[in-house]
Amino acid sequence: MKKIMTEALKLPIIDLSSPDRPSTAKSIRQACIDYGFFYLVNHGVEEELLSQMLSESRKFFSLPVEDKMKLARKDHRGYTAMYAENLDPTSSSEGDSKESFYIGPLGGTLGNLNQWPSEIPEILPSWRSTMEYYYEKIISAGRRLLHLIALALNLDEDFFEKVGALDEPMAFLRLLHYPGELASSDEEVYGASAHSDYGMITLLATDGVPGLQVCREKFKQPRLWEDVPNIKGAFIVNIGDMMERWTNCLFRSTLHRVMPAGQERYSAAFFLDPNSECVVECLKSCCSESCPPRFAPIRSGDYLKERFRLTYGS
Ligand SMILES: O=C(O)CCC(=O)C(=O)O
Numbered sequence: 434m435k436k437i438m439t440e441a442l443k444l445p446i447i448d449l450s451s452p453d454r455p456s457t458a459k460s461i462r463q464a465c466i467d468y469g470f471f472y473l474v475n476h477g478v479e480e481e482l483l484s485q486m487l488s489e490s491r492k493f494f495s496l497p498v499e500d501k502m503k504l505a506r507k508d509h510r511g512y513t514a515m516y517a518e519n520l521d522p523t524s525s526s527e528g529d530s531k532e533s534f535y536i537g538p539l540g541g542t543l544g545n546l547n548q549w550p551s552e553i554p555e556i557l558p559s560w561r562s563t564m565e566y567y568y569e570k571i572i573s574a575g576r577r578l579l580h581l582i583a584l585a586l587n588l589d590e591d592f593f594e595k596v597g598a599l600d601e602p603m604a605f606l607r608l609l610h611y612p613g614e615l616a617s618s619d620e621e622v623y624g625a626s627a628h629s630d631y632g633m634i635t636l637l638a639t640d641g642v643p644g645l646q647v648c649r650e651k652f653k654q655p656r657l658w659e660d661v662p663n664i665k666g667a668f669i670v671n672i673g674d675m676m677e678r679w680t681n682c683l684f685r686s687t688l689h690r691v692m693p694a695g696q697e698r699y700s701a702a703f704f705l706d707p708n709s710e711c712v713v714e715c716l717k718s719c720c721s722e723s724c725p726p727r728f729a730p731i732r733s734g735d736y737l738k739e740r741f742r743l744t745y746g747s
């Protein structure tokens with residue numbers, strides 16, 4: 434077996450409602466430098482809404498596959514079937530053992546691209562309203578968190594608004610279902626194979642079933658994978674690749690994966706990514722003569738398109 438021992442990680446806990454913003458910003462900075470991951474508590478999304486969202490998600494995934502395929506992914510919205518996605522083609526020839534459903538920006542010009550199972554008559558009457566409500570609540574927590582992240586980078590707290598990132602942001606809610614049965618295969622099958630997220634920040638909610646692991650040193654071999662336990666009611670937040678580019682790798686976009694737990698698992702990842710027109714370029718405070726920018730400026734939309742192309746071939 435090529436398995437490497439894993440240990441559980443004690444990630445920092447950030448309180449989004451703390452009145453001491455300078456000290457919260459400082460803790461966020463340290464967490465993003467050390468781990469690129471932290472827990473977020475007092476974020477304003479009630480536990481009841483979290484479990485309602487996960488329970489609606491479960492109802493959708495329990496529909497017959499023919500019904501789910503009616504909402505097959507189009508314009509990056511809708512359903513992706515089991516094994517259809519492989520986040521790390523180098524690790525295993527099979528796709529990941531998960532199915533998912535993407536919900537994109539709700540209002541504005543992009544809102545009509547979403548697909549909703551509630552449009553299948555009589556099925557899941559409160560599905561859409563629950564997801565929309567959850568989306569609104571979590572995006573508001575995400576915006577507040579980005580204010581603190583800006584402070585953590587010694588920027589004005591409205592920095593991400595000023596650069597246009599939060600003007601109709603490319604924010605996607607992705608519902609995930611990992612099956613309980615392990616496929617019998619000689620190859621190692623992952624729930625989600627090793628990857629980093631593409632955007633600014635991700636806010637993850639899970640049903641508490643274990644599986645998520647992080648690798649803090651992505652260039653070191655063999656890779657050491659550490660378990661990230663769930664904390665009830667907290668979001669697990671991680672930094673994405675575009676935030677890593679903005680900060681010239683000061684904040685890390687950490688490699689993570691989901692191992693099959695031999696138990697069914699539901700989670701929901703909220704990817705808060707910049708508006709497509711926003712140009713992501715090294716922050717002045719994150720480079721110097723001795724530490725020049727590592728990445729060229731890039732339009733967020735171009736960057737995301739390329740990453741999706743590599744993951745889905747479209
Ligand atoms: O389901 C999880 O715990 C993590 C999912 C994830 O990393 C992703 O979808 O990018």
Ligand SMILES: [Fe+2]
Nearest residue numbers: 628629630689
């Ligand atoms: Fe991820």
